[in-house]
Amino acid sequence: MRVALFLTCVNDTLYPDTGRAVVKLLTRLGVEVDFPMAQTCCGQAHYNTGYRREAEPLARHFSDVFGEYEAIVTPSGSCGAMVRELYPRMGARARAEGRGSTLATALAAVVPKTYELTEFLVDVLGVTDVGAYYPHRVTYHPTCHGLRGLGLGDRPRRLLEAVKGLELVELPGADECCGFGGTFALKNSDVSAAMGADKVRNAESTGAEVLCAADNSCLMHIGGTMTRLRTGMRPVHIAEILASTEEEPAL
């Protein structure tokens, strides 16, 4: 099987390790991975901040770049939710505003082929034990867009539970937002920081060394709060845990 990796602009620029982990993991599972170099950004920040018309060319670019692939895999719950939940909405709005249905048609083509990483592993490849080894105490934060937007359910947990050596501990208030929310973190920084601090305190109370999530944007916010509060905990993307093996263990 040949899939396109949609890494997202944040991962590409700030978290290349996540991308390398996804490539390593999928290759290990026998999947052929392509990284279309023309990819950029799904337009989520634009769309959610109110710049819908600015997001449209980015969505169209996405469908141009990825349209030909059998499947598109992304290690980001929120960018995945952007494609799956909001692209159909964008297409419908463009049509309702009398701008024809070409955008709607183009976007509709990529929507059903786009998978968040854990969805792809569990639903398409049908694996929960990916042969990973990660001897650490880990707590899992289900990010809002993964949880409520995509409905990832217990897929990430099932994957983590199958990791050798990993001790999974329950995060109190797990389904509460960490306070990132894209531009929300800037526009309402006081509230955002308070939410982040509560999330980190809850994480600390578990005694875990690592907080894991399936979205680097949330991890950036949580991780930035962790170092500021000097917790000694580390934020780690789930892809890096799943890519880690006994031969080549991740830190």
Place this chain on the structure above:
Amino acid sequence: MSGTFVGMPAFPAAAHEAVRNPTLRGNLRHATHTIRAKREKAVAEVSDWAQLREAGRRIKDHTLRHLDRYLVQLEESVTAAGGTVHWAVDADEANRIVADLVKATGESEVVKVKSMATQEIGLNEALEAEGIRAYETDLAELIVQLCEDRPSHILVPAIHRNRGEIRDIFVREMGEWGRPAPEGLTDTPAELAEAARLHLREKFLRAKVGISGANFMVAETGTLVVVESEGNGRMCLTLPETLISVVGIEKIVPAWRDLEVFLQTLPRSSTAERMNPYTSMWTGTADEDGPQNFHLVLIDNGRTDTLADEVGRQALRCIRCSACLNVCPVYERAGGHAYGSVYPGPIGAILSPQLRGTASEIDASLPYASSLCGACYEVCPVAIDIPEVLVHLRERVVAGGQVTRNGNKVLLKPAKGHAAERAAMRAARWAFAHPGALRGGQRLASRTRRFHPRTLPGPGRAWSGSRDLPPVPSEPFRDWWQRTHGGKDGAK
């Protein structure tokens, strides 16, 4: 909406203080988390919750689509039952109608059962200006009124106060408004309730005029419905000679049968009860039983304009259960006052900027008072997609567009103060549409990474004031890919 909220600062500024107030945050956190857990249990008991939610959504959507017809039907049934219907296009008109009705009775005091519509239009203040004193009789409303505060929650307006604070308020203020608090009052719930009961009884027995809101109005029969927990509302509705009900036009349901859905979803969503203790219903007047004069004041106050907006109109489905407030992480930290309206929390963030427009600082900032986490949508018993409306209203703020104001279509200009952001969004769009430029930017960032500060100047300080920035990696992913897989996938 109410004049009391004019000139509020924008949401972030209003929230700034609240976030730093540990008592307030503690009170809010405790109250919302308690009710949140209870609600979850009460909802889980109902096996067909999803269907009830869908039915509620449909009934409300159908009603809103044919609102004109149902309102006329309601007027006919209320009139036939001996009541009088008044129409008010805005707050001023509604206040004038109510003040005139009270004055016609010759009274200068009224008792009120909690009604958000009268808070929305600032009725108490308007009556006071006419020399009429309005007494709130809902326990939490009473507390808020006694300390000249503002409500901060739909259902529990005094949610931001704890027992000790309430005792002090009673001791200090009750005497000013009527019967003083008993000697040696403590902060046990039973004693506080008893003090309120004695204080309120006196007012109920004296009052000749009552003013109420309504949770529902049934078009078919002309029946109004109030659901409550304390029974104080029922006293207001039955003891006075004249009853004036002030209700938003969206509170209508077509038929008696429709109540079946909402009388299940409302109490479970709001107080986590299977059924609310008091459900009072009244239809016009009846000989020698209850009020002999009944007036229904129907207020528009921006609702018809809201109805004209295809995405935003779903906010009018709201049955004011307050479930969205109790799960909202932003409300939990910022408190209800920061929203600058009687409608706080997620529903307030989408309702106020529609009812009042987005011209003021507070109204333009409300659509951003959310991290779009979606918890509000998940709990809403009438499935209002609050995040969808928030994003829609953000677009209105930054890009302008066509809206309906007082029945006329007007073209809104983009709000001020977004020029820099708009430029940044456009630049980012350009870079993202030109992968080469994006790559150039990434490389530059990588090469200069040692010079990057961990805190930011300018608007970025909002971020780095409380969080550390991640270090810029030495090589963006796409360069790594090019280096290691370059031959396999030609750059497009």
